[in-house]
Amino acid sequence: MSRGKQAGFGLIELMVAMVLGLLVLGAAVAVFQSNLRTFNASDGQNRVQENARVAYELLSKDVRSTGSSACSAEASVLGLDAMSTSFKTPLSGSATELTTVSADDLSYRVKTASASAVTLVESAPQASDIFKVGDRVMVCNAAMTGFAQIASIAGQTVTFTAALEFDPALTEYGDPASISIARFRNNRWHVKANGGATGNSLYVNRNGGGDQEVAEGVQRLDVTYHQAANGNPAVYVAAPTDFQSVDAVRMFMPMRAVMPSKAPGENDIVNRNVASTASIRNRSL
Known part of the structure; x- marks a missing residue:
């Protein structure tokens, strides 16, 4: 019984296969580089x-x-301190920078007030979660606006380091229900x-x-x-x-x-x- 001759790959076939493999590999690398460039640019x-x-x-x-104010924009601004002065001219700047002055977006109603302290209406959130000692704040009603720095916080009562220029609870044309407090923003x-x-x-x-x-x-x-x-x-x-x-x-x-x-x-x-x-x-x- 005769045996059939077993055929293998010739040199030419191997070289063709290698060339085809290199072409596929080159195409894959080109696609990868293109995708990488697109990703980096994006x-x-x-x-x-x-x-x-x-x-x-x-x-x-x-x-x-x-x-912007925590109360009426028509309220008179009292005081000659730095906060009062800057709030009277709330926009300043140059061709390369600018400064804006306003009350914070969130203001809080006041239950009782004097020139040296205010007590918030709401029992929550806690005043200590809203304000911190040293914060600069705006206190105002429908007629007048003043600024102060917080000295201490006890319960819902916020006490100032120095008295306001007016008593919010005793202001003419300033209804006690209109009193608010908010952070000062510069x-x-x-x-x-x-x-x-x-x-x-x-x-x-x-x-x-x-x-x-x-x-x-x-x-x-x-x-x-x-x-x-x-x-x-x-x-x-x-x-x-x-x-x-x-x-x-x-x-x-x-x-x-x-x-x-x-x-x-x-x-x-x-x-x-x-x-x-x-x-x-x-x-x-």
């Missing part, structure tokens, strides 16, 4: 968009709230170096404390103001002649993000420009 773009959204939401919120927005790969960031300084980083990668803050009176209302200017007449603020911020990785010869920096305008609520209604 990641950089997403970082820019996220930082831009945070920057504009928080900055625009402060601009819209400029000069926020300075500016851009400075962050020490990182993106170079600069947007920072806010709250009530004279330390700078807090809000949005990474903001290269600069260009601010222009719409002055509705005592100026040219048709244009936005970098240096208004009367901040009390400003009713809108336009903000332009070049943004930068760094992609997590890059291919050789590619730029890992993503640059975008974003702009927005915010109107001051109590001056545009």
Whole structure:
């Protein structure tokens, strides 16, 4: 009985198989690199968009709230202290930064009040959960507004380090039911170096404390103001002649993000420009 000859792969067949394998491998690597570039570009773009959204939401919120009070906007502001003085001119700034002054968004009704202390109406939340010793607050009724710093908190009673310029419970035309207390807010927005790969960031300084980083990668803050009176209302200017007449603020911020990785010869920096305008609520209604 004769045996059949067993055939194997020839050299040419092996070489063809190797070439085909290399082609498939090269295609897979090319697809992977393309997907990686797309992911990195999208990641950089997403970082820019996220930082831009945070920057504009928080900055625009402060601009819209400029000069807002826990009570009536027509209430007289008493006192010559720094808080009273700044609240009388609640918007200030330049072409590269701005400062907004207002009451906090949350205000609390008062049951009893004097020039040196107030007691909250609601039993919950606790006053100690709302305020802290050292907080600066606005106390007002329908007729008058004053500012103080908290010295102590006992139960729902908040005591001040120094007496207000008026007694909220004894004010003419100021109904006791209209008395409220809220945190005082003085926020300075500016851009400075962050020490990182993106170079600069947007920072806010709250009530004279330390700078807090809000949005990474903001290269600069260009601010222009719409002055509705005592100026040219048709244009936005970098240096208004009367901040009390400003009713809108336009903000332009070049943004930068760094992609997590890059291919050789590619730029890992993503640059975008974003702009927005915010109107001051109590001056545009």
